[in-house]
Amino acid sequence: xxxxxxxxxxxxxxxxxxxxxxxxxxxxxxxxxxxxxxxxxxxxxxxxxxxxxxxxxxxxxxxxxxxxxxxxxxxxxxxxxxxxxxxxxxxxxxxxxxxxxxxxxxxxxxxxxxxxxxxxxxxxxxxxxxxxxxxxxxxxxxxxxxxxxxxxxxxxxxxxxxxxxxxxxxxxxxxxxxxxxxxxxxxxxxxxxxxxxxxxxxxxxxxxxxxxxxxxxxxxxxxxxxxxxxxxxxxxxxxxxxxxxxxxxxxxxxxxxxxxxxxxxxxxxxxxxxxxxx
Amino acid sequence: xxxxxxxxxxxxxxxxxxxxxxxxxxxxxxxxxxxxxxxxxxxxxxxxxxxxxxxxxxxxxxxxxxxxxxxxxxxxxxxxxxxxxxxxxxxxxxxxxxxxxxxxxxxxxxxxxxxxxxxxxxxxxxxxxxxxxxxxxxxxxxxxxxxxxxxxxxxxxxxxxxxxxxxxxxxxxxxxxxxxxxxxxxxxxxxxxxxxxxxxxxxxxxxxxxxxxxxxxxxxxxxxxxxxxxxxxxxxxxxxxxxxxxxxxxxxxxxxxxxxxxxxxxx
Numbered sequence: 001x002x003x004x005x006x007x008x009x010x011x012x013x014x015x016x017x018x019x020x021x022x023x024x025x026x027x028x029x030x031x032x033x034x035x036x037x038x039x040x041x042x043x044x045x046x047x048x049x050x051x052x053x054x055x056x057x058x059x060x061x062x063x064x065x066x067x068x069x070x071x072x073x074x075x076x077x078x079x080x081x082x083x084x085x086x087x088x089x090x091x092x093x094x095x096x097x098x099x100x101x102x103x104x105x106x107x108x109x110x111x112x113x114x115x116x117x118x119x120x121x122x123x124x125x126x127x128x129x130x131x132x133x134x135x136x137x138x139x140x141x142x143x144x145x146x147x148x149x150x151x152x153x154x155x156x157x158x159x160x161x162x163x164x165x166x167x168x169x170x171x172x173x174x175x176x177x178x179x180x181x182x183x184x185x186x187x188x189x190x191x192x193x194x195x196x197x198x199x200x201x202x203x204x205x206x207x208x209x210x211x212x213x214x215x216x217x218x219x220x221x222x223x224x225x226x227x228x229x230x231x232x233x234x235x236x237x238x239x240x241x242x243x244x245x246x247x248x249x250x251x252x253x254x255x256x257x258x259x260x261x262x263x264x265x266x267x268x269x270x271x272x273x274x275x276x277x278x
Numbered sequence: 279x280x281x282x283x284x285x286x287x288x289x290x291x292x293x294x295x296x297x298x299x300x301x302x303x304x305x306x307x308x309x310x311x312x313x314x315x316x317x318x319x320x321x322x323x324x325x326x327x328x329x330x331x332x333x334x335x336x337x338x339x340x341x342x343x344x345x346x347x348x349x350x351x352x353x354x355x356x357x358x359x360x361x362x363x364x365x366x367x368x369x370x371x372x373x374x375x376x377x378x379x380x381x382x383x384x385x386x387x388x389x390x391x392x393x394x395x396x397x398x399x400x401x402x403x404x405x406x407x408x409x410x411x412x413x414x415x416x417x418x419x420x421x422x423x424x425x426x427x428x429x430x431x432x433x434x435x436x437x438x439x440x441x442x443x444x445x446x447x448x449x450x451x452x453x454x455x456x457x458x459x460x461x462x463x464x465x466x467x468x469x470x471x472x473x474x475x476x477x478x479x480x481x482x483x484x485x486x487x488x489x490x491x492x493x494x495x496x497x498x499x500x501x502x503x504x505x506x507x508x509x510x511x512x513x514x515x516x517x518x519x520x521x522x523x524x525x526x527x528x529x530x531x532x533x534x535x536x537x538x539x540x541x542x543x544x545x
Binding site for chain 2: 081112113114116118121122125129130133136137140141158159161162163164165166167168170171172173174175176177178179180181182183184185186187266
Protein backbone atom coordinates (compact mmCIF):
# COMPACT_ATOMS: atom_id res chain seq x y z
CA UNK A 1 0.00 0.00 0.00
CA UNK A 2 2.58 2.54 -1.03
CA UNK A 3 0.21 4.57 -3.20
CA UNK A 4 -1.82 7.18 -1.34
CA UNK A 5 -5.13 5.63 -0.43
CA UNK A 6 -7.29 8.71 -1.07
CA UNK A 7 -5.25 10.29 -3.87
CA UNK A 8 -7.27 12.96 -5.68
CA UNK A 9 -10.32 12.51 -3.46
CA UNK A 10 -12.32 15.20 -1.67
CA UNK A 11 -13.68 14.53 1.83
CA UNK A 12 -16.28 16.52 3.76
CA UNK A 13 -16.02 16.26 7.55
CA UNK A 14 -18.35 17.76 10.15
CA UNK A 15 -17.03 18.39 13.64
CA UNK A 16 -13.66 19.05 11.99
CA UNK A 17 -12.35 21.56 14.55
CA UNK A 18 -11.01 19.00 17.02
CA UNK A 19 -11.20 15.44 18.29
CA UNK A 20 -12.25 12.72 15.87
CA UNK A 21 -13.12 15.19 13.09
CA UNK A 22 -9.70 16.80 13.16
CA UNK A 23 -7.99 13.40 13.22
CA UNK A 24 -10.01 12.36 10.16
CA UNK A 25 -9.11 15.56 8.32
CA UNK A 26 -5.40 15.19 8.97
CA UNK A 27 -5.29 11.44 8.34
CA UNK A 28 -7.21 11.78 5.07
CA UNK A 29 -4.92 14.63 3.99
CA UNK A 30 -1.89 12.45 4.64
CA UNK A 31 -3.45 9.97 2.21
CA UNK A 32 -3.95 12.54 -0.53
CA UNK A 33 -7.44 13.98 0.06
CA UNK A 34 -8.50 17.61 0.02
CA UNK A 35 -10.75 18.48 2.93
CA UNK A 36 -13.98 20.38 3.44
CA UNK A 37 -13.92 20.95 7.19
CA UNK A 38 -17.10 22.18 8.89
CA UNK A 39 -17.74 22.88 12.55
CA UNK A 40 -20.00 24.96 14.75
CA UNK A 41 -17.00 26.31 16.70
CA UNK A 42 -19.21 27.43 19.54
CA UNK A 43 -21.48 26.36 22.36
CA UNK A 44 -24.75 24.43 22.05
CA UNK A 45 -27.50 25.05 24.60
CA UNK A 46 -27.98 22.23 27.17
CA UNK A 47 -24.39 21.07 26.58
CA UNK A 48 -22.04 21.80 29.44
CA UNK A 49 -18.84 20.22 28.10
CA UNK A 50 -16.45 22.83 26.66
CA UNK A 51 -17.19 23.71 23.02
CA UNK A 52 -14.84 23.93 20.04
CA UNK A 53 -13.58 27.34 18.89
CA UNK A 54 -12.68 29.04 15.60
CA UNK A 55 -9.04 28.72 16.67
CA UNK A 56 -9.51 24.92 16.83
CA UNK A 57 -10.78 24.86 13.25
CA UNK A 58 -7.88 27.06 12.13
CA UNK A 59 -5.49 24.60 13.73
CA UNK A 60 -7.09 21.74 11.79
CA UNK A 61 -6.55 23.82 8.65
CA UNK A 62 -2.91 24.35 9.50
CA UNK A 63 -2.37 20.63 10.06
CA UNK A 64 -4.03 19.68 6.77
CA UNK A 65 -1.94 22.20 4.83
CA UNK A 66 1.14 20.95 6.66
CA UNK A 67 0.30 17.50 5.30
CA UNK A 68 0.41 19.03 1.83
CA UNK A 69 -3.28 19.19 0.99
CA UNK A 70 -5.88 21.92 0.56
CA UNK A 71 -8.70 22.61 3.00
CA UNK A 72 -11.89 24.65 2.81
CA UNK A 73 -13.31 25.46 6.24
CA UNK A 74 -16.56 27.04 7.28
CA UNK A 75 -18.34 27.62 10.57
CA UNK A 76 -21.84 26.16 10.33
CA UNK A 77 -24.38 24.38 12.52
CA UNK A 78 -25.44 20.89 11.32
CA UNK A 79 -28.95 21.69 12.60
CA UNK A 80 -29.23 24.43 9.95
CA UNK A 81 -30.11 22.52 6.77
CA UNK A 82 -29.95 25.53 4.46
CA UNK A 83 -26.72 26.80 5.96
CA UNK A 84 -25.16 23.35 5.75
CA UNK A 85 -26.24 22.98 2.13
CA UNK A 86 -24.73 26.35 1.26
CA UNK A 87 -21.44 25.61 3.02
CA UNK A 88 -21.25 22.21 1.35
CA UNK A 89 -21.99 23.72 -2.06
CA UNK A 90 -19.19 26.24 -1.61
CA UNK A 91 -16.74 23.58 -0.46
CA UNK A 92 -17.55 21.28 -3.36
CA UNK A 93 -17.22 24.23 -5.75
CA UNK A 94 -13.75 24.90 -4.38
CA UNK A 95 -12.52 21.38 -5.16
CA UNK A 96 -14.75 20.31 -8.04
CA UNK A 97 -16.51 17.33 -6.49
CA UNK A 98 -17.00 15.13 -3.44
CA UNK A 99 -16.10 11.50 -2.72
CA UNK A 100 -16.13 10.96 1.02
CA UNK A 101 -18.41 12.17 3.80
CA UNK A 102 -17.73 11.84 7.53
CA UNK A 103 -20.67 12.87 9.70
CA UNK A 104 -18.76 13.33 12.93
CA UNK A 105 -20.21 16.40 14.65
CA UNK A 106 -21.85 15.44 17.94
CA UNK A 107 -22.60 16.55 21.47
CA UNK A 108 -23.10 14.95 24.84
CA UNK A 109 -25.03 15.80 27.98
CA UNK A 110 -26.17 13.81 30.95
CA UNK A 111 -29.31 13.04 33.02
CA UNK A 112 -31.48 10.07 33.85
CA UNK A 113 -33.82 9.54 30.90
CA UNK A 114 -37.09 10.36 32.68
CA UNK A 115 -35.48 13.45 34.26
CA UNK A 116 -34.12 14.95 31.02
CA UNK A 117 -35.51 18.35 30.12
CA UNK A 118 -37.45 18.60 26.87
CA UNK A 119 -34.79 20.97 25.59
CA UNK A 120 -31.92 18.58 26.34
CA UNK A 121 -33.80 15.71 24.66
CA UNK A 122 -34.68 17.77 21.61
CA UNK A 123 -31.25 19.34 21.20
CA UNK A 124 -29.59 15.94 21.37
CA UNK A 125 -31.81 14.53 18.62
CA UNK A 126 -31.40 17.69 16.55
CA UNK A 127 -27.59 17.57 16.58
CA UNK A 128 -26.68 13.90 16.87
CA UNK A 129 -29.40 12.41 14.65
CA UNK A 130 -31.05 15.05 12.47
CA UNK A 131 -27.65 16.76 12.01
CA UNK A 132 -26.27 13.52 10.59
CA UNK A 133 -29.24 13.19 8.24
CA UNK A 134 -28.74 16.80 7.15
CA UNK A 135 -25.08 16.06 6.41
CA UNK A 136 -26.03 13.05 4.28
CA UNK A 137 -28.87 14.91 2.64
CA UNK A 138 -26.77 17.85 1.45
CA UNK A 139 -23.96 15.64 0.16
CA UNK A 140 -25.65 12.54 -1.30
CA UNK A 141 -26.26 13.96 -4.74
CA UNK A 142 -22.62 15.04 -5.06
CA UNK A 143 -21.50 11.46 -4.43
CA UNK A 144 -24.10 10.16 -6.88
CA UNK A 145 -22.85 12.64 -9.49
CA UNK A 146 -19.31 11.33 -8.93
CA UNK A 147 -20.50 7.78 -9.64
CA UNK A 148 -19.74 6.47 -6.17
CA UNK A 149 -18.35 7.26 -2.77
CA UNK A 150 -18.32 6.51 0.92
CA UNK A 151 -20.19 7.87 3.91
CA UNK A 152 -19.00 7.10 7.43
CA UNK A 153 -21.40 8.09 10.16
CA UNK A 154 -20.02 8.30 13.69
CA UNK A 155 -22.34 6.35 15.96
CA UNK A 156 -21.08 4.94 19.25
CA UNK A 157 -21.09 1.81 21.38
CA UNK A 158 -24.29 3.51 22.58
CA UNK A 159 -25.63 2.68 19.11
CA UNK A 160 -25.79 -0.97 20.14
CA UNK A 161 -26.30 -0.92 23.89
CA UNK A 162 -27.87 1.16 26.62
CA UNK A 163 -25.78 3.31 28.92
CA UNK A 164 -27.11 4.81 32.14
CA UNK A 165 -27.67 8.57 32.18
CA UNK A 166 -27.56 9.15 28.43
CA UNK A 167 -30.91 7.91 27.11
CA UNK A 168 -31.20 10.73 24.59
CA UNK A 169 -27.66 10.10 23.35
CA UNK A 170 -28.32 6.35 23.13
CA UNK A 171 -31.57 6.90 21.22
CA UNK A 172 -29.82 9.26 18.80
CA UNK A 173 -26.88 6.91 18.24
CA UNK A 174 -29.19 3.92 17.65
CA UNK A 175 -31.09 6.21 15.29
CA UNK A 176 -27.91 6.94 13.35
CA UNK A 177 -27.50 3.20 12.74
CA UNK A 178 -31.08 3.03 11.46
CA UNK A 179 -30.45 6.03 9.24
CA UNK A 180 -27.30 4.37 7.91
CA UNK A 181 -29.17 1.13 7.16
CA UNK A 182 -31.87 3.01 5.27
CA UNK A 183 -29.36 5.18 3.40
CA UNK A 184 -27.25 2.18 2.45
CA UNK A 185 -30.27 0.71 0.66
CA UNK A 186 -31.10 3.96 -1.10
CA UNK A 187 -27.51 4.72 -2.20
CA UNK A 188 -26.33 1.21 -3.12
CA UNK A 189 -27.60 1.49 -6.72
CA UNK A 190 -25.33 4.54 -7.06
CA UNK A 191 -22.26 2.71 -5.73
CA UNK A 192 -22.24 4.91 -2.65
CA UNK A 193 -21.40 2.93 0.47
CA UNK A 194 -22.73 3.95 3.88
CA UNK A 195 -21.37 2.61 7.18
CA UNK A 196 -21.26 3.44 10.88
CA UNK A 197 -18.25 3.60 13.16
CA UNK A 198 -18.92 2.80 16.81
CA UNK A 199 -16.21 4.11 19.12
CA UNK A 200 -15.95 3.42 22.80
CA UNK A 201 -14.68 6.38 24.83
CA UNK A 202 -12.25 8.43 22.75
CA UNK A 203 -9.60 10.60 24.37
CA UNK A 204 -11.02 13.94 23.21
CA UNK A 205 -12.38 17.09 24.88
CA UNK A 206 -15.88 15.57 24.61
CA UNK A 207 -15.03 13.13 27.43
CA UNK A 208 -11.99 14.73 29.08
CA UNK A 209 -13.92 17.23 31.17
CA UNK A 210 -15.40 17.28 34.65
CA UNK A 211 -19.00 16.91 33.44
CA UNK A 212 -18.35 13.52 31.87
CA UNK A 213 -15.74 12.40 34.40
CA UNK A 214 -18.13 12.88 37.31
CA UNK A 215 -20.62 10.50 35.68
CA UNK A 216 -18.00 7.77 35.63
CA UNK A 217 -17.08 8.13 39.30
CA UNK A 218 -20.29 8.73 41.26
CA UNK A 219 -18.43 7.20 44.24
CA UNK A 220 -16.26 10.32 44.59
CA UNK A 221 -17.55 13.60 46.00
CA UNK A 222 -15.38 15.61 43.61
CA UNK A 223 -14.48 15.48 39.93
CA UNK A 224 -12.10 12.55 39.42
CA UNK A 225 -8.60 13.04 38.12
CA UNK A 226 -7.67 11.78 34.66
CA UNK A 227 -6.22 8.64 36.26
CA UNK A 228 -9.29 8.02 38.41
CA UNK A 229 -11.49 8.45 35.33
CA UNK A 230 -9.23 6.06 33.42
CA UNK A 231 -9.64 3.42 36.10
CA UNK A 232 -13.44 3.45 35.69
CA UNK A 233 -13.34 3.80 31.90
CA UNK A 234 -11.03 0.78 31.61
CA UNK A 235 -13.75 -1.43 33.07
CA UNK A 236 -15.96 -0.75 30.02
CA UNK A 237 -13.48 -2.31 27.61
CA UNK A 238 -12.13 -5.82 27.05
CA UNK A 239 -8.65 -4.59 26.24
CA UNK A 240 -6.75 -3.11 29.15
CA UNK A 241 -7.08 0.49 27.98
CA UNK A 242 -9.38 3.25 29.26
CA UNK A 243 -10.07 4.82 25.87
CA UNK A 244 -9.03 4.77 22.24
CA UNK A 245 -7.37 7.71 20.49
CA UNK A 246 -9.02 9.86 17.81
CA UNK A 247 -6.52 8.47 15.30
CA UNK A 248 -7.97 4.98 15.78
CA UNK A 249 -11.39 6.20 14.70
CA UNK A 250 -9.82 8.15 11.83
CA UNK A 251 -7.99 5.03 10.64
CA UNK A 252 -11.26 3.09 10.58
CA UNK A 253 -12.92 5.89 8.61
CA UNK A 254 -9.94 5.93 6.22
CA UNK A 255 -10.28 2.20 5.61
CA UNK A 256 -14.01 2.57 4.93
CA UNK A 257 -13.36 5.53 2.61
CA UNK A 258 -10.67 3.72 0.63
CA UNK A 259 -11.02 1.21 -2.19
CA UNK A 260 -9.86 -1.45 0.24
CA UNK A 261 -13.44 -1.41 1.54
CA UNK A 262 -15.08 -1.25 -1.89
CA UNK A 263 -17.62 -3.97 -1.10
CA UNK A 264 -18.34 -2.99 2.48
CA UNK A 265 -21.65 -1.24 3.06
CA UNK A 266 -24.36 -1.10 5.75
CA UNK A 267 -22.01 -2.31 8.49
CA UNK A 268 -21.49 -1.23 12.08
CA UNK A 269 -17.73 -1.16 12.69
CA UNK A 270 -16.84 -1.04 16.37
CA UNK A 271 -13.60 0.71 17.37
CA UNK A 272 -14.28 -0.14 20.94
CA UNK A 273 -11.53 -2.23 22.55
CA UNK A 274 -14.21 -4.90 22.91
CA UNK A 275 -16.63 -2.74 24.90
CA UNK A 276 -19.77 -3.96 23.12
CA UNK A 277 -18.87 -7.57 23.96
CA UNK A 278 -18.14 -7.02 27.60
CA UNK B 279 -52.34 -14.05 32.07
CA UNK B 280 -50.86 -14.28 35.57
CA UNK B 281 -50.29 -11.04 37.37
CA UNK B 282 -52.42 -8.81 35.16
CA UNK B 283 -55.71 -9.03 37.08
CA UNK B 284 -56.58 -5.67 38.65
CA UNK B 285 -53.52 -3.99 37.24
CA UNK B 286 -53.74 -0.80 35.16
CA UNK B 287 -52.30 -0.46 31.68
CA UNK B 288 -51.69 2.72 29.71
CA UNK B 289 -51.97 2.39 25.92
CA UNK B 290 -51.19 5.15 23.41
CA UNK B 291 -52.66 5.14 19.93
CA UNK B 292 -55.58 3.31 21.54
CA UNK B 293 -58.09 4.30 18.87
CA UNK B 294 -56.10 2.70 16.07
CA UNK B 295 -56.45 -0.88 14.89
CA UNK B 296 -53.58 -2.42 16.79
CA UNK B 297 -53.91 -0.07 19.78
CA UNK B 298 -57.52 -1.15 20.27
CA UNK B 299 -56.51 -4.80 20.16
CA UNK B 300 -53.89 -4.14 22.86
CA UNK B 301 -56.52 -2.55 25.08
CA UNK B 302 -58.96 -5.41 24.60
CA UNK B 303 -56.36 -8.10 25.23
CA UNK B 304 -55.35 -6.42 28.48
CA UNK B 305 -58.99 -6.00 29.50
CA UNK B 306 -59.63 -9.65 28.74
CA UNK B 307 -56.65 -10.52 30.97
CA UNK B 308 -58.22 -8.57 33.83
CA UNK B 309 -56.53 -5.17 33.56
CA UNK B 310 -58.13 -1.74 33.67
CA UNK B 311 -57.15 0.54 30.82
CA UNK B 312 -56.07 4.15 30.33
CA UNK B 313 -56.67 4.57 26.62
CA UNK B 314 -55.05 7.61 24.98
CA UNK B 315 -55.15 8.94 21.45
CA UNK B 316 -55.10 12.33 19.76
CA UNK B 317 -58.23 14.39 19.29
CA UNK B 318 -58.69 13.43 15.64
CA UNK B 319 -59.23 9.83 16.75
CA UNK B 320 -61.80 10.65 19.44
CA UNK B 321 -64.57 8.55 17.85
CA UNK B 322 -62.35 5.50 17.44
CA UNK B 323 -61.09 5.93 21.00
CA UNK B 324 -64.66 5.98 22.32
CA UNK B 325 -65.34 2.69 20.53
CA UNK B 326 -62.20 1.16 22.09
CA UNK B 327 -63.35 2.22 25.55
CA UNK B 328 -66.85 0.88 24.91
CA UNK B 329 -65.49 -2.51 23.91
CA UNK B 330 -63.09 -2.64 26.88
CA UNK B 331 -65.92 -1.90 29.31
CA UNK B 332 -68.00 -4.59 27.63
CA UNK B 333 -65.31 -7.01 28.86
CA UNK B 334 -66.10 -5.97 32.43
CA UNK B 335 -63.13 -3.69 33.06
CA UNK B 336 -62.83 0.02 33.71
CA UNK B 337 -61.47 2.19 30.94
CA UNK B 338 -60.53 5.87 31.09
CA UNK B 339 -60.31 7.65 27.75
CA UNK B 340 -57.91 10.53 27.34
CA UNK B 341 -57.25 12.84 24.42
CA UNK B 342 -53.62 13.91 24.14
CA UNK B 343 -51.03 14.40 21.42
CA UNK B 344 -47.97 12.23 22.13
CA UNK B 345 -45.72 15.02 20.86
CA UNK B 346 -46.99 17.33 23.62
CA UNK B 347 -45.48 16.45 27.01
CA UNK B 348 -47.88 18.70 28.92
CA UNK B 349 -50.96 17.12 27.36
CA UNK B 350 -49.59 13.63 27.93
CA UNK B 351 -48.77 14.29 31.58
CA UNK B 352 -52.23 15.77 32.19
CA UNK B 353 -54.04 12.86 30.54
CA UNK B 354 -51.94 10.22 32.28
CA UNK B 355 -52.23 11.93 35.67
CA UNK B 356 -56.02 12.05 35.26
CA UNK B 357 -56.19 8.39 34.25
CA UNK B 358 -54.04 7.25 37.17
CA UNK B 359 -56.04 9.43 39.57
CA UNK B 360 -59.23 7.70 38.46
CA UNK B 361 -57.94 4.10 38.31
CA UNK B 362 -55.63 4.35 41.30
CA UNK B 363 -52.37 2.94 39.99
CA UNK B 364 -50.24 2.20 36.95
CA UNK B 365 -48.43 -1.05 36.19
CA UNK B 366 -47.87 -1.27 32.47
CA UNK B 367 -47.10 1.23 29.72
CA UNK B 368 -47.68 0.24 26.09
CA UNK B 369 -46.14 2.92 23.88
CA UNK B 370 -47.92 2.03 20.69
CA UNK B 371 -48.64 5.33 18.91
CA UNK B 372 -46.65 5.74 15.70
CA UNK B 373 -46.81 6.88 12.11
CA UNK B 374 -45.27 6.31 8.72
CA UNK B 375 -44.81 9.44 6.59
CA UNK B 376 -44.43 9.13 2.82
CA UNK B 377 -41.10 7.56 1.89
CA UNK B 378 -38.47 8.27 -0.72
CA UNK B 379 -34.69 8.13 -1.06
CA UNK B 380 -33.10 9.37 2.17
CA UNK B 381 -31.78 12.57 0.61
CA UNK B 382 -35.17 13.56 -0.83
CA UNK B 383 -37.26 13.11 2.31
CA UNK B 384 -38.58 16.52 3.32
CA UNK B 385 -37.33 18.15 6.50
CA UNK B 386 -40.96 18.24 7.64
CA UNK B 387 -41.54 14.52 7.19
CA UNK B 388 -38.22 13.71 8.87
CA UNK B 389 -39.00 15.87 11.89
CA UNK B 390 -42.63 14.79 12.19
CA UNK B 391 -41.57 11.12 12.15
CA UNK B 392 -39.00 11.66 14.92
CA UNK B 393 -41.47 13.76 16.91
CA UNK B 394 -44.24 11.15 16.88
CA UNK B 395 -42.36 7.85 16.78
CA UNK B 396 -39.46 8.72 19.08
CA UNK B 397 -40.14 11.81 21.17
CA UNK B 398 -43.76 10.66 21.55
CA UNK B 399 -42.55 7.47 23.24
CA UNK B 400 -40.10 9.36 25.44
CA UNK B 401 -42.93 11.72 26.47
CA UNK B 402 -45.14 8.73 27.27
CA UNK B 403 -42.52 7.09 29.48
CA UNK B 404 -41.40 10.36 31.06
CA UNK B 405 -44.98 11.20 32.03
CA UNK B 406 -45.96 7.63 32.91
CA UNK B 407 -43.05 5.85 34.61
CA UNK B 408 -43.24 7.97 37.76
CA UNK B 409 -46.69 6.50 38.45
CA UNK B 410 -45.46 2.91 38.48
CA UNK B 411 -45.42 1.75 42.09
CA UNK B 412 -42.77 0.17 44.31
CA UNK B 413 -43.68 -3.34 43.15
CA UNK B 414 -42.41 -2.45 39.67
CA UNK B 415 -44.02 -2.88 36.29
CA UNK B 416 -43.43 -3.21 32.60
CA UNK B 417 -42.83 -0.79 29.74
CA UNK B 418 -43.43 -2.19 26.26
CA UNK B 419 -42.36 -0.04 23.33
CA UNK B 420 -43.69 -0.90 19.88
CA UNK B 421 -40.81 -0.63 17.43
CA UNK B 422 -40.76 -2.46 14.09
CA UNK B 423 -38.62 -4.83 12.08
CA UNK B 424 -37.25 -1.51 10.83
CA UNK B 425 -35.88 -1.06 14.35
CA UNK B 426 -33.45 -3.86 13.56
CA UNK B 427 -32.68 -3.43 9.86
CA UNK B 428 -33.09 -0.97 7.01
CA UNK B 429 -35.32 -1.05 3.96
CA UNK B 430 -35.35 1.28 0.94
CA UNK B 431 -37.15 4.63 1.12
CA UNK B 432 -37.63 4.54 4.87
CA UNK B 433 -34.62 6.32 6.43
CA UNK B 434 -36.76 8.52 8.69
CA UNK B 435 -38.97 5.66 9.86
CA UNK B 436 -35.99 3.30 10.26
CA UNK B 437 -33.98 5.89 12.22
CA UNK B 438 -36.92 6.51 14.57
CA UNK B 439 -37.56 2.81 15.17
CA UNK B 440 -33.85 2.04 15.78
CA UNK B 441 -33.72 4.96 18.20
CA UNK B 442 -36.53 3.36 20.20
CA UNK B 443 -34.31 0.34 20.81
CA UNK B 444 -31.62 2.65 22.17
CA UNK B 445 -34.14 4.45 24.36
CA UNK B 446 -35.46 1.13 25.69
CA UNK B 447 -31.98 -0.20 26.41
CA UNK B 448 -31.10 2.85 28.46
CA UNK B 449 -34.45 2.90 30.26
CA UNK B 450 -34.00 -0.78 31.13
CA UNK B 451 -30.63 0.06 32.71
CA UNK B 452 -32.02 3.02 34.60
CA UNK B 453 -35.33 1.53 35.79
CA UNK B 454 -34.21 -2.04 36.52
CA UNK B 455 -33.49 -1.29 40.17
CA UNK B 456 -37.14 -0.25 40.55
CA UNK B 457 -38.20 -3.64 39.09
CA UNK B 458 -39.49 -1.92 35.98
CA UNK B 459 -38.79 -3.99 32.90
CA UNK B 460 -38.41 -2.31 29.50
CA UNK B 461 -38.62 -4.19 26.20
CA UNK B 462 -39.32 -3.50 22.55
CA UNK B 463 -41.63 -5.46 20.24
CA UNK B 464 -40.82 -5.63 16.53
CA UNK B 465 -43.77 -6.50 14.30
CA UNK B 466 -43.28 -7.22 10.62
CA UNK B 467 -46.16 -6.41 8.28
CA UNK B 468 -49.41 -6.38 10.25
CA UNK B 469 -52.71 -7.09 8.51
CA UNK B 470 -54.31 -3.74 9.27
CA UNK B 471 -55.47 -0.93 6.99
CA UNK B 472 -51.87 0.36 6.97
CA UNK B 473 -50.92 -2.60 4.81
CA UNK B 474 -54.25 -3.69 3.36
CA UNK B 475 -55.00 -0.79 1.05
CA UNK B 476 -54.91 -0.22 -2.68
CA UNK B 477 -51.91 2.13 -2.62
CA UNK B 478 -49.80 -0.52 -0.86
CA UNK B 479 -51.00 -3.20 -3.26
CA UNK B 480 -49.84 -1.02 -6.18
CA UNK B 481 -46.46 -0.37 -4.55
CA UNK B 482 -45.94 -4.10 -3.98
CA UNK B 483 -47.10 -5.04 -7.49
CA UNK B 484 -45.93 -2.35 -9.92
CA UNK B 485 -46.13 -5.05 -12.61
CA UNK B 486 -49.94 -5.21 -12.42
CA UNK B 487 -52.49 -2.59 -13.49
CA UNK B 488 -55.07 -3.37 -10.85
CA UNK B 489 -53.52 -5.58 -8.14
CA UNK B 490 -55.78 -7.37 -5.66
CA UNK B 491 -55.08 -8.10 -2.03
CA UNK B 492 -54.05 -11.64 -2.96
CA UNK B 493 -51.58 -10.29 -5.56
CA UNK B 494 -49.93 -8.18 -2.85
CA UNK B 495 -50.11 -10.99 -0.30
CA UNK B 496 -48.11 -13.18 -2.66
CA UNK B 497 -45.18 -10.74 -2.52
CA UNK B 498 -45.36 -10.29 1.25
CA UNK B 499 -45.61 -14.05 1.79
CA UNK B 500 -42.41 -14.57 -0.20
CA UNK B 501 -40.53 -12.29 2.24
CA UNK B 502 -41.47 -14.34 5.33
CA UNK B 503 -40.26 -17.73 6.52
CA UNK B 504 -43.76 -18.84 7.50
CA UNK B 505 -46.30 -19.16 4.67
CA UNK B 506 -48.37 -16.10 5.69
CA UNK B 507 -48.32 -12.59 4.21
CA UNK B 508 -48.61 -10.75 7.51
CA UNK B 509 -49.21 -11.20 11.21
CA UNK B 510 -52.45 -10.06 12.83
CA UNK B 511 -52.77 -7.34 15.47
CA UNK B 512 -53.70 -10.08 17.94
CA UNK B 513 -50.27 -11.66 17.49
CA UNK B 514 -48.58 -8.41 18.45
CA UNK B 515 -50.95 -7.95 21.40
CA UNK B 516 -50.24 -11.49 22.61
CA UNK B 517 -46.53 -10.65 22.73
CA UNK B 518 -47.17 -7.38 24.55
CA UNK B 519 -49.43 -9.02 27.14
CA UNK B 520 -46.82 -11.72 27.70
CA UNK B 521 -44.10 -9.11 28.30
CA UNK B 522 -46.36 -7.29 30.76
CA UNK B 523 -47.24 -10.45 32.69
CA UNK B 524 -45.42 -12.27 35.48
CA UNK B 525 -44.50 -14.97 32.98
CA UNK B 526 -41.91 -12.52 31.67
CA UNK B 527 -40.77 -11.32 35.09
CA UNK B 528 -37.06 -11.64 34.27
CA UNK B 529 -37.21 -10.42 30.68
CA UNK B 530 -35.89 -6.90 30.26
CA UNK B 531 -33.82 -4.98 27.72
CA UNK B 532 -34.87 -7.46 25.02
CA UNK B 533 -36.18 -7.17 21.46
CA UNK B 534 -39.11 -9.48 20.74
CA UNK B 535 -39.67 -10.01 17.03
CA UNK B 536 -43.19 -10.89 15.83
CA UNK B 537 -42.64 -11.05 12.08
CA UNK B 538 -43.34 -14.53 10.67
CA UNK B 539 -39.61 -14.79 9.99
CA UNK B 540 -39.25 -11.61 7.90
CA UNK B 541 -35.95 -10.51 9.46
CA UNK B 542 -34.63 -14.05 9.77
CA UNK B 543 -35.04 -15.02 6.14
CA UNK B 544 -31.70 -15.75 4.49
CA UNK B 545 -32.81 -17.22 1.15
